[in-house]
Amino acid sequence: MEGSESEFGGSLFGLRRAFRSGKTRGIEWRTGQLRALLKLVAENEARIFEALKQDLGKHPVEAYRDEIGVVKKSADHSLLHIKEWMAPKTGKLPLLLFPSRAQVLPEPLGTVLIFGSWNFPISLTLDPLIGAISAGNTALIKPSELAPACSSLLSQTIPLYMDTEAIKVIEGGSDVAEKLLQHQWDKIFFTGSPRIGRIIMAAAAKHLTPVTLELGGKCPVILDSFSASDFKVVVKRIVAGKWGACAGQACIGIDYLLVQQKLAPLLIESLKACIKRFYGDDLKNLQSICRIVNKSHFDRICKLLEEPSVAASIVYGGSLDRENLVIEPTILLDPPLDAPIMTEEIFGPLLPIITLDKIEDSIDFINGRPKPLTIYAFTKNEKLKNRILQETSSGGVTFNDTMIQFICDALPFGGVGQSGFGSYHGKYSFDTFSHDKAVLHRTFFLELEPRHPPWNDFKLEFIRLAYNLDYVGLLLLLLGLRRRYTRTGSL
Amino acid sequence: MAAASFETAAEELRAVYSSGKTRTYEWRVSQLKAMLKIALHHEKEILEALRSDLNKPEHEAFLHEVAAVVSACKVALKQLQRWMKPEKVKTSMTTFPSSAEIVPEPYGVVLVISTWNYPFLLSLEPVIGAISAGNAVVLKPSEVAPATSSAMSKLLAQYMDVSAVKVVEGGVPETSALLEQRWDKIFYTGNSKVGRVVLAAAAKHLTPVILELGGKCPVIVDSNINLTVAVRRIISGKWGCNSGQTCVSPDYIITTKDYAPQFIDALSSELEKFYGKEPVHSNDLSKVINSRHFERLTKLLDEEKVSSKIVIGGQQDKTNLKIAPTVILDAPGDSLIMNEEIFGPLLSIITVDKIEDGISLINSKEKPLAAYIFTNDKKLKEEFVKRVSAGGICVNEVTLHLAEHGLPFGGIGESGTGSYHGKFSFDAFSHKKPVLYRGFTGDVSARYPPYSPGKLKFLKAVLSGDIIGIIRALLGW
Numbered sequence: 001m002e003g004s005e006s007e008f009g010g011s012l013f014g015l016r017r018a019f020r021s022g023k024t025r026g027i028e029w030r031t032g033q034l035r036a037l038l039k040l041v042a043e044n045e046a047r048i049f050e051a052l053k054q055d056l057g058k059h060p061v062e063a064y065r066d067e068i069g070v071v072k073k074s075a076d077h078s079l080l081h082i083k084e085w086m087a088p089k090t091g092k093l094p095l096l097l098f099p100s101r102a103q104v105l106p107e108p109l110g111t112v113l114i115f116g117s118w119n120f121p122i123s124l125t126l127d128p129l130i131g132a133i134s135a136g137n138t139a140l141i142k143p144s145e146l147a148p149a150c151s152s153l154l155s156q157t158i159p160l161y162m163d164t165e166a167i168k169v170i171e172g173g174s175d176v177a178e179k180l181l182q183h184q185w186d187k188i189f190f191t192g193s194p195r196i197g198r199i200i201m202a203a204a205a206k207h208l209t210p211v212t213l214e215l216g217g218k219c220p221v222i223l224d225s226f227s228a229s230d231f232k233v234v235v236k237r238i239v240a241g242k243w244g245a246c247a248g249q250a251c252i253g254i255d256y257l258l259v260q261q262k263l264a265p266l267l268i269e270s271l272k273a274c275i276k277r278f279y280g281d282d283l284k285n286l287q288s289i290c291r292i293v294n295k296s297h298f299d300r301i302c303k304l305l306e307e308p309s310v311a312a313s314i315v316y317g318g319s320l321d322r323e324n325l326v327i328e329p330t331i332l333l334d335p336p337l338d339a340p341i342m343t344e345e346i347f348g349p350l351l352p353i354i355t356l357d358k359i360e361d362s363i364d365f366i367n368g369r370p371k372p373l374t375i376y377a378f379t380k381n382e383k384l385k386n387r388i389l390q391e392t393s394s395g396g397v398t399f400n401d402t403m404i405q406f407i408c409d410a411l412p413f414g415g416v417g418q419s420g421f422g423s424y425h426g427k428y429s430f431d432t433f434s435h436d437k438a439v440l441h442r443t444f445f446l447e448l449e450p451r452h453p454p455w456n457d458f459k460l461e462f463i464r465l466a467y468n469l470d471y472v473g474l475l476l477l478l479l480g481l482r483r484r485y486t487r488t489g490s491l
Numbered sequence: 492m493a494a495a496s497f498e499t500a501a502e503e504l505r506a507v508y509s510s511g512k513t514r515t516y517e518w519r520v521s522q523l524k525a526m527l528k529i530a531l532h533h534e535k536e537i538l539e540a541l542r543s544d545l546n547k548p549e550h551e552a553f554l555h556e557v558a559a560v561v562s563a564c565k566v567a568l569k570q571l572q573r574w575m576k577p578e579k580v581k582t583s584m585t586t587f588p589s590s591a592e593i594v595p596e597p598y599g600v601v602l603v604i605s606t607w608n609y610p611f612l613l614s615l616e617p618v619i620g621a622i623s624a625g626n627a628v629v630l631k632p633s634e635v636a637p638a639t640s641s642a643m644s645k646l647l648a649q650y651m652d653v654s655a656v657k658v659v660e661g662g663v664p665e666t667s668a669l670l671e672q673r674w675d676k677i678f679y680t681g682n683s684k685v686g687r688v689v690l691a692a693a694a695k696h697l698t699p700v701i702l703e704l705g706g707k708c709p710v711i712v713d714s715n716i717n718l719t720v721a722v723r724r725i726i727s728g729k730w731g732c733n734s735g736q737t738c739v740s741p742d743y744i745i746t747t748k749d750y751a752p753q754f755i756d757a758l759s760s761e762l763e764k765f766y767g768k769e770p771v772h773s774n775d776l777s778k779v780i781n782s783r784h785f786e787r788l789t790k791l792l793d794e795e796k797v798s799s800k801i802v803i804g805g806q807q808d809k810t811n812l813k814i815a816p817t818v819i820l821d822a823p824g825d826s827l828i829m830n831e832e833i834f835g836p837l838l839s840i841i842t843v844d845k846i847e848d849g850i851s852l853i854n855s856k857e858k859p860l861a862a863y864i865f866t867n868d869k870k871l872k873e874e875f876v877k878r879v880s881a882g883g884i885c886v887n888e889v890t891l892h893l894a895e896h897g898l899p900f901g902g903i904g905e906s907g908t909g910s911y912h913g914k915f916s917f918d919a920f921s922h923k924k925p926v927l928y929r930g931f932t933g934d935v936s937a938r939y940p941p942y943s944p945g946k947l948k949f950l951k952a953v954l955s956g957d958i959i960g961i962i963r964a965l966l967g968w
Contacts (some may be wrong), residue, residue: 020854061942061950065521069954071779076955100888102898107880109903186904198694205690208683208704210908213697230931239941278940288940367509391511391924401929402713404589407954411578411591411925416598417675421699436910438883438898439876440891444717444867445771452727453765453775455550463554 011168012183015111015138018165025108025136030082031087033133033162034075037126040161041071044153048122051149055121057291057325066245066375067122072408074127077409077426078134085134085430088439101441106434108136109210110186115177115200116143117191117214119249121150124214128189129167130428137187138166142180144192145173146293185209187433193345194418212422212432215343215415216251217372217395221387221402222266222362223259224379234378234400235270239278241376241402243329247290248349249297251419252374255346261355268331268353271317282317283328292325292348301327301348304341313352315482360384366392371417376402395419396403399460450481497665500629500657505599507654508627509901514597518652519571522622524648526615526844527564530557533646540638541638544610546778546811547733555732556611559894563616566896567623568911572624574917590928597625598699599675604666604689606680607635607780608736608834613703614643616677618656620916626676627655631669633661633681635780645790674698676920680738682832683879683905701919705738706859710851710874710889712746712754713866721865721887722757728863728889730816732818734777736784739861739890740936741885742832744838745849751842759803761928762816770815771808778812779835785812788835791828792817802840843903847871850878852966858882858904882906917935918942 020056023029025365048068052058058067081345088103093462112132132139140156143151147354150479151265155169170176181188181203190200191214204211221241226234242254259267275281279289292298302320305311311318311330317330335341359379366375373395377388385399395415405411406425414423424432450462458477465473512518530537534557537571541547541556577592601621605614614632621628630647632640644658659665670677670692679689679702693700711726729741746754766773779785789807792798797819804817819839822828826840843849846866853862861880866872872886882902883892892898893912901910911919937946937953951957 006526025877036700059940059942061940061947064947065938065950065954069950073954079907090648102895104899105876110880167651170570182526194697197697200693202691205687205694206499208690208702208905210684219609233931233934236565236934236939244938244940278655288942353760390514393596393922394924395601396925396927398927400931401589401927401931404929405925405927408582408589408591408925409928411584411593411921416922416924418697420697435880435882436899437881437903438892438895438900439888440884440895440898441872442888442891444720451731452723453548453550453717453777454767454773455548460550463550463558478504 002270008170008179010164011140011170012111014165015140015168017319018163019108019111019138020165023139024166027082027086029163029166030133030136031079033167034079034082034130036161037130037133038075041068041126041175044157044273047153047157048150051147051153052122055118055147056249056293057289058246059288059290062244062246062288062290065154066120070120070123071126071130073407074130074409074425074429075332078130081427082134082430085427100443103439103441105437105439106135106430107437109433109435110137112137112139112183112187112189112433113180114139114141115190115192116141116151118144118146119246119251121147122154123192125154128191128424129407130431131424132433133167134430135433136364137433140168140170140180141175142170142172145171165166187212189422189424189432190214191295194420197420209434212414212424214251214422214424215373215418215420215422216347217370217415217419218255218345219252219372219374219394220343220362221254221257222359222366222377222379223257223263224359224381224384225260225263226378226380231266231270235267235274235456237378237400237402239271239274242351243275243279243289243349245403247292247327248351249290249293249347250403252403253347254351254376254402255372256352256354257344258354258356258359258365259396260359261357264333264353264355268315271331275316279329283321283326284324286326286328289329289349292327295322295325298322298325298327301346301350304339304344304346304348305330305349305439307336307339310335310341317349320340363387363391366394369416371395371419373415373419374398391418492778493959497659497672499918500659501600501674504627504655504657505627508597508600511626513622513625513655516572516575518655519622519625520568522651522656523564523568523571523619526619527561527568527620529559529646530560530564530615533642534626536642536646537639537640541611542609542643543634543638544837545736545780546813547778548777550775551731551733552611556609559612560615560619563896563912563916564617565617567917571623571917574914577926588930588932592926594924594926595624595917596924598920598922599626601628601678601826602669602672602674603624603628603630603918604669604677604679605630605632607633608733608738609640610636611643613680615850616916617680617911617919620726620911621678621920622656623917624920626920628657629649629669630656630658631666632658632660634660642670676828677701678911678919679703683907686907701911702740702902702907703911704860704905704907705744706857706902706906708739708859708861708863708881709849709853710741710744711846711853711865712750713846713868713871714747714750715863715867716865716887718753718757719761722754722761724887724889726758726761726816728891730762730766730776730836734814735838736777736780736878736892739893740834741838741889742859743829743841745841745843745852747846748842748844751840754801755818755820755840758818762803766816767808767902771806771811771813776813776816776836779814781810782809782812784808784835785814788814788833788837790898791831791833791837792819794826794828795828797822797828799811801811804836811902844847847874850875853879858902858906858911860902860906861885861890861892880904
């Protein structure tokens, strides 16, 4: 749907009406929609592969691992657990409130707006949608216009499989996004850059709409020393974490690497060999790696390399093919720390390696910069692990691997500080789109009169004991056996 | 304080936070104990300040403010060790072999902006959460309750670690200057107009915000109930809570046309038992906070279509800023009193034909912070709990869900976002950091390029948790 202002109003009205009808609250609707989404993905696998190839040059294996597989796994996980997520949780109450019963009942927020992102245009659009559906909301999704083939595929297929009254797709760019933001939503879920994140949050403020912002940041790798056999695995995981997911155009992709000076030469040689094995070294014929999404991002990344002192620090790669939007996997050794490549999020296939005297210095290095979405640390040193956990702050920490935290449903995925706030995945996706409603049930039996005015000292004493949960004292007081509270007394 | 000095103050706090001292268990406990001392040793001073700001009766002030702070401190002290413990989580086959945990970490330097109706409790309870979670804090109490503001400023400076817990007193200029600084979390209690300003300011720094706002909290009163108990609970939650100047106080009652006369009679007689024949002189009722709010409230009553509908009360004492408990029957839907949050000692009653219509009536308005129902009809209870969207709900009770540490307290929609109390306060000021640990065995080559159809098959099997499929893919079938 390409929409005008009035059409937005119309579809928003439709979504609200569908929510009010109550149909999205039932478990049948939720599981039905999740199954429909699974069917959509299964039956259109080839078309999704094709669209991802067109938009980003994504290889089907990568596409399956990072997009289709993620959606499938999330939907399956939701289907398996939705019943237990929806069940009210009961709370324990103090005896004083007897007889009563307390529960926390998750309820859908209402009509939510989801902004997808272009780097994982399928999974980062549909994964939040799975959360919205699981929690019983109606949703409008706006896929990123920078991945047009995927955007159009979603807008064509979703209406064929899903409940069109409750789930709508709107295609378009920033003009459309702006118009959408003028309306009131019950939640906005955004994946993208901090700059747009600020705009979204400011717009949401007008309607007091809660927002989840999934942003990025410069995710560092801390690399300790390893035995030769482990080191092989480490290198593969680093290469996969840098170039393996959308050629570094990933919010949890590695941005830069911190390593001890003496280890740098070996690391660089091993990375080079691994890159050649994985992707080849012919710029015109790189295999199994994505291209840059568009010309403007291509130019942005090239500009990071332009400064002579930065260009001089390139130790591998650096070749560019603007026509085909391909940038060779590129390694830089100690580029100047005040250059844009070290102050801005790279979001592309460049890897600066920063050398340190001691690996422990990496903690101060990271703390001197905005909080990243993830810190990757390769180390077997428990003390260092503990220091990283206690002394740095980031959305998450992954030890001895890269990227895979994203598919771990048991962990919340989200940022902190400049890398965003709010989290999702698994149960956390459900929580993100739910309001935990506190419910207290009481009966008319047993009324505690000291709650009510007119006030007197007996009542004050009663309240004191009650707050201390001093039941013996209460009993004595009620029997008239306890001395009344005096001002000099203590609690 | 000038804007520049706020910047310095924020930087100083950041330096203290970076030193790591607020993260330790010992520091958190020492500060919670200091807070406990403030509440226990200075009760008289605090009650006097509350009398001066709000004419709040000592019993109410003790019950709702001092005792609530004491209880929040005690819960935190008792549970803190457990709260701080990383939560182990099970990982799936997809990331095998691995282990994972969720580590709560402090946000850093946080700002708490408080309000005037429960100036002691609503300032310190969020601070208790912030400290428990290991943050450095700036508290900005409300200037509208000046005596309590200055008492807290003095006491916190005297008892707490001033390098990490600061009180900034002041009004709009100070608040605006504070909001220009970068904070790692902002906790605001107040109205939705200022809530929007806080959110917009936070957007510049991408700061997450908790907004504790208010709204028009409805009460449905069915006819099959113990009327006396219901009415007493309603009075306690309305006039017994700071003369209705409470975010969770009943704002309007919904009952049937047939039942309304009986309900009003009961309300009238119980009110007299509680506050006497001349309630404006009762010492058991708080006053209206200031003349601006007094005028706002009298304006709600002065509307012609409303003043003719007063069935109980209506007396006002402008000099002492007191308004008697006042009940209005069937104010028109377009009147101010039915559209603005009352936040004072006026209660409106709306009659419906069938009690079930109450639910749709509530749902036609903005989502309130709390919604209440008195009924013995099981089906109606269930309907109410299921269909009414509100921050919290009480069945056969009002406001009491607030006192329960096991329940999250917070709003939805116009009544705010985020929650606190008990463990939820700790969570409100903690970032839940996911940590994944991996070893070096079991490295699967299908993750890595060069990609092939066999690797695709393998991935499909792994991501669907299909063990047989994995074996087949490994064997090349």
